Amino acid sequence: MIPAAIREPVIVGRGLTQVYGAATVLDDVDIRIDPGEVRALIGSNGAGKSTLVKILTGAVRPTAGTVEVVGQQVHLGSPSEMIGRGVACIYQHSNLAPALSVLDNIFLGRNPTRRLGLVDRPRQRREAQALLARHGIQIDLDVPAGSLPAVKQKEVEILKALALDAKVLLMDEPTGWLASADVANLHATIRKLKGQGVGILYISHMLDEVFAICDTMTILRDGRVVAENAVADISRARAIELMIGRQLAAQTKEASEARVSRMTGSVRLKARGLARNGVFSGVDIDLNAGEILCITGLIGSKRTELVRAIFGCESLDAGSIEIDGAPIAVKSPSEAIAAGIGLVPEDRHRDGLMLGLSVSENLMMATLGRFRRGLLLDRGGMATAARRLIASLNVKPASETRQVRLLSGGNQQKVLLGKWLDGRPGILMLDEPTVGVDVGAKAEIYDILRAARDEGAAILVVSSDIEEVLAIGDRVGVMSAGRLVSVHPAKALTASSLVTMIGEAA
């Protein structure tokens, strides 16, 4: 168990319960974080993590339970009260004003003022510099926040929280969009905060990170705490088992061990010398029918740009692409789709889904042509096809008329994937297909991709997740600074050899 706290815990929640109608989504949950403790909060989608975080940020008022911050009972359901007490939250997506400077972002909304309400900029700068020095963070205060790399933006958000004198930092999937090297940087920052006595609740789907950075973990399943452990006392396999239940855990393991040497079919997509000035160059790709080719590398290695260019979103300055031996010039996504290529973009909310439209409409969005009957749209046919896909993808709830907005992240991702999977086995490119998706849905998505591959689809996956690359890839390419450095059969790789390779390539 956790060593007895010498100091008073920074935050204690007791008996937190949240009931919505007939559903109890959080059931008598206790949570406690000591100063300098990094506590992981893990669980599948639907386990109650988000609700717990919302209670701690004051976004929702629980049905029952109490929260104390540094020994003082707080009034629940008030975000301003929680912030005032020093509970800050860093969300997965950036909450910065991109055009404002780092300095302005840090003090956004509560700038120190002089007489007449004028902003006291010298004081602001002094305070910010003191903050940087105290926490050992290096960042240029005068550049626009939006111009910084993602990991630095996270640091700005952390600084913003620290400027509020935060005692508790809730971090919701803080590394969701970061590459592995940047994750290490962020973790270094977290360790510094630990040293300052900040208590951190680290919510993540990435068990690697949890084991790397956290001291303790609280595992939620179906709204209850199923385990509270020191990270050192629990194995990874046991943690997964607790999160998703024993049976599903076994299935996931089986699937990843079932990888065999595979015979692949003919070359579907052949690219030679692809280049976009100043972005990537000299990229050759042979993507075969019946294989999954993963491209990994650090963020900034231009993998996303490469697949977007192949898909016709951005133009190529040089190079040729052949599909099934026939040269084609793709100038727009509609031409790429006509040539049998699909793309699942990285940011599903920004680029992928129409959240206000139904599951059926989203699933059929890329293949509407199939449902054209003269000038009309065959809505009945769409619904039938959608129901079939929903069943095969195991989308929950299984309703084709439901707004996609109301689905969980994992199910939204299945819908996004599903829109390319009905009909002919084509060429499918996926950019970070399981970002922000829970372990259970991840396993399902892998199964879906493997099944499509086995039916003959040619699949290219861009991923920063080493575990994922090794779990689903038949071949793995490493990209660095706009070049595809090398391609290897996956069975020749181990996690450590791949990490080394990525590091050396960069």
Add this chain to the structure above:
Amino acid sequence: MSETTSISVASAWRLAATHALPVSIAIVVAVFAVAEPAFLTPDNLLGIVRQIALVGIMAAASTFVIMTGGVDLSVGPVLALAGLVAYFVLGAGYPVPVAVLAGLGIGLFIGLLNGAAIGFLDLPPIIVTLASLSIVRGAALIVGGPDLHSIRDQPIYSAIGTGSLAGIPLPVWIFAAVVLLLVFVQVRTPFGLLVAALGENERAARLSGHRTRITKMLVYGLSATGAALAGIVLSSQVHTASATYGPFGTELDVIAAIVVGGTSIMGGNGSVVRTVVGVLFLGVVSNGMNLLNVPIDVQLIAKGAIIVVALGLSARR
């Protein structure tokens, strides 16, 4: 669960927002009926529908523009120019159908130009149609001058605005036909789905292989064609064409009806049916206030307040 939270809170709001308008109409009708017995007479009710037909035609046709997240401010001058074009074509001795098609054609042409600038040059709709508002008004003044042109001895053309069928004025039938056609387009055609998809997420629509630029161009074409149709009906109703018809404020009436109906000004969520309900509501309120001799200044303030409340509700939908 997070999903459950948002569902229960959101669905409560959605319930309030979805039913706010029918309930408001019922309340407003009840209040006016008690305050002014003349309100509920068949003549007055028919009068309301006749009064709203013109704005209704324009608002129904402009709904798709709002659903894509755009706006069309140029409807007023297009209305004026279409009436003038029809007048001159009639005056040149062409038959009525040619005059009507010429009027609609000029509307479609202007709308497609607006749409091309917005779709293909990626210019903001509010600026493009604001410029268009000025350009088309200028063009109408060049074509028609400052005078009223009276349309005489054109019984067939005059029948468009003044005739009736089964006791119901023809403009009301035209409004109904436009609505039916557009509802059909919205619900049953790929174009209709694409309009909603575009408003929801333009990037995703493009990545799904849709030619979003052409769709945009078409929605503005449709909106201006609706304004042109209203212009023809108006010139027929009042037996005159003028460059000054469709004055400043016409576009506000159109947008107000769409937004009050509950179509989101941010795009995506919306429907032609909602616009019809919005048109009816504003028509009833305006008629009732006229009957009660509410001064026009107070009416304007009331209309503005209604738009703000409607926007507040649609943001919660």
